Structures are given as C-alpha cells and as structure tokens.
Amino acid sequence: MSSAIIWFRKCLRLHDNPALCEIINDDQITSMLPIFILDPEIFGVQFEKFGNNRLRFLCENLDDLNSRIQSKSDNSLIIFWGSPQDAIQSLKSILGDHLKLLSSDYCSEPHGRKISELLSKDSSIQSHFHPATHTLLDLDKTLLQPGFKNPKSMKDIEKIFALMYPRDAEGFFKIPHPLAEPANLKNSPEGFSPKKVSSNFAGEVHSVNSLKNKFSELGFLKTTAENFYFRGGETEALARLERKVSSRQDFVNSFRKPKTTSTNLPENPMEPSTTGLSPYIATGSLSVKRLWMEVERANREGPHSGPPESLHGQLLFREMFYLLSLSVPNWDSDQDNTMCKKIKWGEKDETKLSAWKDGQTGFPLLDALMRQLDSTGWMHHLGRHAVSCFLTRGQLWQHWQEGRNVFEQRLLDSDWALNNANWLWLSGVAPFSMPYFRLYNPCPDGKSSLNVDAVDAGFIRHWVPELKNFPVKYIYEPHLAPLKVQEHAGCVIGKDYPKPIVDRKLAAKENLARFKASLN
Numbered sequence: 211m212s213s214a215i216i217w218f219r220k221c222l223r224l225h226d227n228p229a230l231c232e233i234i235n236d237d238q239i240t241s242m243l244p245i246f247i248l249d250p251e252i253f254g255v256q257f258e259k260f261g262n263n264r265l266r267f268l269c270e271n272l273d274d275l276n277s278r279i280q281s282k283s284d285n286s287l288i289i290f291w292g293s294p295q296d297a298i299q300s301l302k303s304i305l306g307d308h309l310k311l312l313s314s315d316y317c318s319e320p321h322g323r324k325i326s327e328l329l330s331k332d333s334s335i336q337s338h339f340h341p342a343t344h345t346l347l348d349l350d351k352t353l354l355q356p357g358f359k360n361p362k363s364m365k366d367i368e369k370i371f372a373l374m375y376p377r378d379a380e381g382f383f384k385i386p387h388p389l390a391e392p393a394n395l396k397n398s399p400e401g402f403s404p405k406k407v408s409s410n411f412a413g414e415v416h417s418v419n420s421l422k423n424k425f426s427e428l429g430f431l432k433t434t435a436e437n438f439y440f441r442g443g444e445t446e447a448l449a450r451l452e453r454k455v456s457s458r459q460d461f462v463n464s465f466r467k468p469k470t471t472s473t474n475l476p477e478n479p480m481e482p483s484t485t486g487l488s489p490y491i492a493t494g495s496l497s498v499k500r501l502w503m504e505v506e507r508a509n510r511e512g513p514h515s516g517p518p519e520s521l522h523g524q525l526l527f528r529e530m531f532y533l534l535s536l537s538v539p540n541w542d543s544d545q546d547n548t549m550c551k552k553i554k555w556g557e558k559d560e561t562k563l564s565a566w567k568d569g570q571t572g573f574p575l576l577d578a579l580m581r582q583l584d585s586t587g588w589m590h591h592l593g594r595h596a597v598s599c600f601l602t603r604g605q606l607w608q609h610w611q612e613g614r615n616v617f618e619q620r621l622l623d624s625d626w627a628l629n630n631a632n633w634l635w636l637s638g639v640a641p642f643s644m645p646y647f648r649l650y651n652p653c654p655d656g657k658s659s660l661n662v663d664a665v666d667a668g669f670i671r672h673w674v675p676e677l678k679n680f681p682v683k684y685i686y687e688p689h690l691a692p693l694k695v696q697e698h699a700g701c702v703i704g705k706d707y708p709k710p711i712v713d714r715k716l717a718a719k720e721n722l723a724r725f726k727a728s729l730n
Contacts (some may be wrong), residue, residue: 213241213305213399215298217314218287219322219494220344222246222271223444224278224395226388226497228340229313234392239310241399243301244279246272248291248421251321257430261619263587265430267442269422271493274443276418283395288404289421292413294325300411302335305399311336315343315494316350318536319626344494345532346385346502346525347374353537360537360549362642364518367530382506388499439480439586440489440622447490454485455504455521462505463514465521471661472579472592473669482590485521489588489622491528498525528628535627542630544611544639551639553728556607563608565711566601567616569674572703572710573652574686575662576600578673585673587622592660598636599650603725605717610637638725646725649718653687662686676707 214233221227233242253259260268276287290297302309316339317326330337341348352358352374361367375383408415416424425431455462471483490496505521508514517523540547564570569577569584579593589597594617600606601613614633618624631640638646656664663669667685671678677685679699684691689703689710696702703709 211241211308211399212239212310213243213308214239214311214313215301215309216242216244217294217298217312218244218246218275219314220317221315221494221497222275223447223495223497224275224282225391225444225448226343226500227315228343228389229315229338230395231389231392232313232338232340233311233396234394236311240396241402242285242396243288243398243402244285244395245288245290245297245301246275247294247297248289249294249321249325250292257425257428259619261587262430263585263620264622264624265425267440267489267587267622268493269418269425269431270442270446271444271495272421273418274445274495278444279395282392284397285395286398287418288407289416289418290411290413291416291421292411295328296412298329298332298335300407303410304402304406308399309335311338313338313340315339316341318345318349318532342386342499344498345529346498347371347529347533349532349536352533360534361530364523364526364530367526367533368517370533371526371529380510382510385499385502385506388497388503440486440588442489442493442495444490444495447487447496450485450487450490451496451501451504454487455501455508459508459511462508462521463512466515466519467521467524467591468519468659469661470590470592471663472590472596473575473661473663473667474590476663476666476668479669479672480586482588484590486588492623492625492628498528501525531631532627534631542611542614542626544609549640549642550634551729553637553639553725555602555609558612559606559608562606562711563612565708566597566606566608566613570708571600571652572689572708573600573714574670574674574677574688575654575660576652578670581673583617583620587620589621594632595636596650596652596654596660598633600652602637603646603721604649605652605712605714605721607717607721607724610634610639613637647722649722652714655686674707676701 216230216233224230233239257265272287279285279287298312312329312335317323326339341350352370355373361370371383375385378384404415475481475483487496487501491498502525517526534549535541538547538549544550544552567580569581571577576597579589579597583589598613601608602610610633614629618629634640635643650660651658654660654662664682667682670685677688680688680701684695701707
C-alpha cells in the first residue's frame with residue numbers, strides 16, 4: 211500500500227489539476243491525503259495580511275473544494291496552520307515508508323520557491339511541483355530559452371508565446387488542452403485520522419468547519435450579505451465561466467477591456483462589466499487554461515477583438531507579469547529593481563492614506579471605488595487605474611507600495627506577481643507604464659476614458675449614499691454645487707460629506723514637476 215499527498219496550493223480545484231491527476235493515474239498509489247497549508251509567512255502571524263473578505267473568500271473556496279472531494283471519495287481536506295515543512299514532516303512521521311509522493315503545483319513567488327526547493331531536497335519522499343498549472347507558460351523553461359529578454363509590451367509577450375506555443379493554421383497559439391476533472395478520487399489511508407497529525411505538528415490542524423469557527427472566534431467573517439456578491443469555490447467559478455463567457459460568444463468576440471465600464475453595470479452596481487473571473491483565477495478555483503480555451507472556442511467562430519484589448523490579451527499580460535516577477539530581482543521593491551524608476555516620493559502621510567483607504571477623499575468616484583473594494587474585495591481595472599494614479603503621481607504623492615499593501619490585503623484577486631506589476635505600471639515607474647504625465651481626472655464626465663456612468667450615476671449613489679439625492683450635474687464634483695443644491699439634496703459638503711482633501715489641479719501640476727525632477 212502506497213500513499214500520496216496532494217497539496218492544494220495555488221490551485222483550489224479538481225479540474226485541470228496535474229498534481230491531482232498524477233496521483234489518480236498512478237496505479238501504485240492506493241490512497242491519498244488532500245491538504246491545504248495556511249503558511250504564516252503568507253497569511254500573517256494573526257492572518258493580518260489578509261482582509262476579512264479575502265479570508266471569507268478563501269474559506270468558501272476550501273469549503274467547496276472539500277465538498278467536491280467528499281463527493282468523489284471517502285476523504286476530506288486537512289488544513290494545516292503552520293510551517294509547510296513541518297506539515298509534510300508530520301504526515302511522514304505517521305505514514306512512514308507508505309508515503310511515496312508529494313504532488314503539488316509550482317509556485318513562482320520567492321517564499322513559495324524556497325519552500326519547494328527545501329521539500330525537493332528531502333530524499334525520503336519524491337516531490338513533484340507541476341509547472342504551467344497556475345499559468346499558461348512553464349515559467350522556468352521559458353526563461354531558459356536562448357535569447358530570452360524581459361518582455362515590456364504585448365508584442366514582446368506574443369513573440370515569447372509563439373516560441374513556446376507555435377501558432378496553428380488559423381493563427382491561434384497551440385496551448386495544451388486542460389485536464390478533465392477525475393471521475394473518482396482515492397480515499398485516505400486505512401486507519402488514518404487527522405487527530406494523529408495534531409500530536410506530531412507544532413501548529414494547528416483543522417477541518418474546514420473548525421477553521422471557519424476559528425476565524426469567527428478571531429472576529430473575522432463578520433460581514434453583511436452585500437459583501438457576498440463574489441462567492442468562492444470551483445463550483446461558482448465554473449458557473450460564472452459559463453454565465454459570463456461560454457454562453458456569450460458575441461460578448462467574448464467584441465470584448466475590448468478599455469471600453470468596459472469602471473462603475474459596473476448601470477442596472478446593477480455590484481456586477482462587473484467584465485467577466486468578474488479574476489478572483490477565481492487568483493485562487494486557482496478556475497484554471498487559466500480553461501478560460502483561455504473557452505475564449506478561443508468563441509474566437510474561432512467569427513471575427514473577434516485581438517490583444518491587448520481582448521480577453522486573450524488580458525491573459526497574455528498576466529503571463530508577462532508572471533515572467534517578470536520571476537526574472538526581475540526585487541520585483542516588490544523600488545530598490546535594485548530594474549523595472550522601477552527611483553522616484554522621490556513624499557513622506558508617508560497617514561491623514562491622506564486614511565482618507566484614501568476609507569473612501570473619504572471628497573472625490574466621489576474614488577471614494578465609491580475604495581468603499582466598493584473594502585466592502586466586496588473587488589474593483590474594476592479602470593477604477594484601480596483611477597485610485598492608484600490619484601494616490602501616487604496624480605494628487606497625493608504617496609509611495610506606490612502603500613497602495614500595493616492595501617490592495618494585497620483587500621483584493622479577492624490579490625496576486626503577488628500581478629499586484630506589484632500593476633502598481634509599478636500605474637504609478638508610472640515601470641518601462642511598460644503609460645507616460646507618467648498622463649493622469650486620470652478624479653472628477654470625470656461621460657467622455658472620460660474611465661468610462662463612468664454619467665447618466666444616472668447609480669454606482670456613486672450606491673457606494674456614497676450621502677450623495678444619493680445629488681443631481682448628476684454635480685455628483686462627481688459635489689463641492690462645486692451651489693449651497694442651495696447641496697441643502698436640497700440633504701448633503702452639505704464639508705459637513706455631511708468631505709471637501710476634497712487636495713486641490714486636484716494644483717496638486718497634479720506640482721507632482722508632475724516632482725516626477726520629472728526625479729528622472730533627472
């Protein structure tokens with residue numbers, strides 16, 4: 211009898227999971243242990259690195275994964291809270307020579323790579339960390355290609371893709387098809403009990419239910435129903451994929467991301483005008499390969515948009531940033547980072563940062579977006595452009611890492627490689643950034659590239675209810691409304707809603723001069 215550990219790491223799913231399929235297809239392995247590890251290096255010593263919505267979303271992902279495992283086997287997910295090395299060692303001490311394989315997905319983040327290397331050096335157990343599971347490319351293999359250069363544009367990443375996945379006769383990259391979900395899974399080893407693990411592990415061992423109880427006791431998961439717009443889990447991920455992509459060929463083929471609306475659908479301030487699949491890709495409850503193929507299926511049926519604006523273009527950007535996060539040292543820093551210009555940002559200003567984080571800047575669009583983020587864990591990409599530009603090179607002149615940290619904690623789709631890439635991009639410090647002097651107007655109108663709803667302004671009215679009775683004419687810049695209009699709307703600026711914390715035009719002029727001076 212031989213056993214294997216399947217470590218669900220960045221892929222919280224059963225479909226297109228090479229690590230899982232390796233175990234299922236190996237006839238020499240008769241049993242398996244499905245595990246997830248809450249590593250304090252990633253989550254924080256007291257889970258402080260994850261906001262409430264991220265923890266809720268994670269719990270829902272784990273709950274759904276556990277249910278899907280139980281529906282296909284007499285098995286359940288075991289959750290460790292502690293060191294990954296100690297978790298694996300505790301299982302080895304129980305299973306002994308019967309434990310033959312540790313199978314998991316590749317992790318490209320610095321800490322994750324370190325853990326993989328340490329476990330791979332342990333000769334007492336065979337360890338496989340499957341590449342191209344959370345990405346389309348085998349990242350290490352791609353970086354080793356002769357003549358590889360760090361991509362800085364869509365043209366660059368398309369060349370890299372063409373090298374790794376040559377195009378077919380119709381011009382589509384030959385991406386391998388995703389693996390099917392196994393019909394059945396293997397049971398846990400006979401006589402095994404998670405209780406045995408606890409005595410051999412320095413941390414904590416949980417079931418999904420006991421983990422939820424722990425989070426509740428710590429004060430997490432206390433959110434209202436409106437926060438639950440994005441439900442976690444593979445089941446919901448596949449349903450949303452069908453609802454937003456697979457059944458909407460015209461939407462997929464005409465998709466141009468810059469044309470989507472930053473203020474969500476006019477009829478529903480909670481529903482993105484994009485696919486809303488990024489949280490599921492980030493947690494791995496949806497395979498990026500599965501999404502790619504569904505988009506390709508629609509594209510093969512007729513004329514369609516192309517990169518960089520298309521859905522495939524967005525996924526190519528994702529691959530580009532993953533490659534850079536692996537090839538560029540200090541990806542998350544402005545020190546010794548070849549992709550980051552050295553800008554003399556202002557001293558950390560807690561007053562400005564708090565107003566920005568809490569949605570109290572006096573600029574309704576920015577406040578609505580930040581309140582949406584805090585409440586739901588999500589924000590449209592153009593909204594992210596607006597709030598990050600405002601915080602950094604636009605008006606507040608704060609270091610991009612301050613915003614990065616807030617997004618990392620609050621975003622459901624937070625991802626180390628992508629979050630740092632986007633802040634490098636949007637603060638104007640990276641080679642792939644738009645010109646630093648192109649600023650977003652925090653008080654946009656219907657002609658703005660931020661694509662706001664300037665007809666009904668339902669998004670503002672929903673997230674900034676103080677302004678729900680304001681006329682559209684003034685709702686994006688309410689401090690300009692005559693006092694009588696403010697009083698009639700029941701919201702006096704400076705009393706019921708903040709005045710702008712800065713003069714946006716003056717601040718922008720000063721900051722552009724500072725940015726230019728830093729480049730000299």
